[in-house]
Amino acid sequence: MNTIIELKNIYHNYNEKEVLKGISLSVKKGEIIGLLGPSGAGKTTLVNILTGQLSQTSGIGRVLGDDTKHITKQTKTQIGIMMDSFVLYQRLTVYYNMQLFAEIYKVDKKKIKETLEKVGLYEARKTTVSNLSKGMRNRLNMARAILQDSSLLFLDEPTSGLDPATTDFIHELLLEMKHKGITIFLTTHNMYEASKLCDNIALLNQGEIIEYGNPEEICRKYNQQAQFTIVLQNDETLVLPNAPESGEKIGHLIKNQNIKSIHSSEPTLEDVFLKLTGRKLDK
Numbered sequence: 226m227n228t229i230i231e232l233k234n235i236y237h238n239y240n241e242k243e244v245l246k247g248i249s250l251s252v253k254k255g256e257i258i259g260l261l262g263p264s265g266a267g268k269t270t271l272v273n274i275l276t277g278q279l280s281q282t283s284g285i286g287r288v289l290g291d292d293t294k295h296i297t298k299q300t301k302t303q304i305g306i307m308m309d310s311f312v313l314y315q316r317l318t319v320y321y322n323m324q325l326f327a328e329i330y331k332v333d334k335k336k337i338k339e340t341l342e343k344v345g346l347y348e349a350r351k352t353t354v355s356n357l358s359k360g361m362r363n364r365l366n367m368a369r370a371i372l373q374d375s376s377l378l379f380l381d382e383p384t385s386g387l388d389p390a391t392t393d394f395i396h397e398l399l400l401e402m403k404h405k406g407i408t409i410f411l412t413t414h415n416m417y418e419a420s421k422l423c424d425n426i427a428l429l430n431q432g433e434i435i436e437y438g439n440p441e442e443i444c445r446k447y448n449q450q451a452q453f454t455i456v457l458q459n460d461e462t463l464v465l466p467n468a469p470e471s472g473e474k475i476g477h478l479i480k481n482q483n484i485k486s487i488h489s490s491e492p493t494l495e496d497v498f499l500k501l502t503g504r505k506l507d508k
């Protein structure tokens with residue numbers, strides 16, 4: 226099966242309020258897809274539909290070959306979910322938490338050691354959860370999500386609030402999983418993370434996908450916004466738009482050896498989002 230997620234014209238209403246307005250999306254095996262959008266955009270609603278926790282009001286959704294309205298138990302075992310809100314048993318050790326999850330997911334206990342090693346927590350297996358740092362807790366949440374050999378993972382802000390080393394560690398782990406053919410559906414506010422990891426991103430705003438594609442291509446598409454920042458020999462800074470009329474000016478400055486440095490600044494995903502919605506992603 227090459228297409229892991231297929232959505233056609235998904236709408237969702239809570240009572241009278243329409244929060245998803247015609248979402249269509251296709252995700253291939255081994256792809257990392259990023260769903261980006263400000264609070265209230267409809268990200269959680271969409272993920273809940275994709276994981277069988279909510280039925281869409283209309284439209285067709287398929288996940289791992291199943292209708293999203295009737296995801297079988299067997300398919301559910303293929304889906305790993307990492308949500309910040311997951312409950313960890315605070316007074317129990319890391320290992321004991323994993324043992325409980327293994328029982329819930331009916332996973333062989335032998336997998337616990339392997340999974341804890343994968344997320345770098347095996348040494349801390351005897352530590353009580355309440356004594357874990359935020360980064361370690363996050364790793365434990367990740368361990369829980371990958372315990373069942375899922376072929377599709379839903380991750381919500383997997384590195385939010387983590388130090389750079391732990392963030393890099395988790396990014397490496399996600400890329401490793403991708404290369405094994407695991408499909409990852411990532412919700413994030415972190416543009417750097419989205420640009421670094423995602424094959425494609427969908428920008429969701431007020432229930433609609435307003436832009437979709439490879440992060441670099443999206444930024445290139447909005448490259449008309451790029452600017453040249455030029456520092457002159459007298460340390461004066463000039464900012465020129467990426468437009469034909471700048472060419473002549475820059476040419477003239479180069480001829481007269483007036484330029485100390487020049488660089489172009491391409492728009493980031495954050496700039497693109499702001500341009501499209503008038504809103505910052507984290508607002």
Ligand code: ADP
Pocket residue numbers: 239242244262263264265266267268269270271
């Ligand atoms: P996001 O995850 O992007 O922040 P949500 O999917 O949580 O967005 O919410 C989308 C919209 O739907 C918001 O306006 C939110 O208030 C509303 N909403 C979410 N859940 C419910 C619910 N159970 N009942 C009514 N409205 C809801």
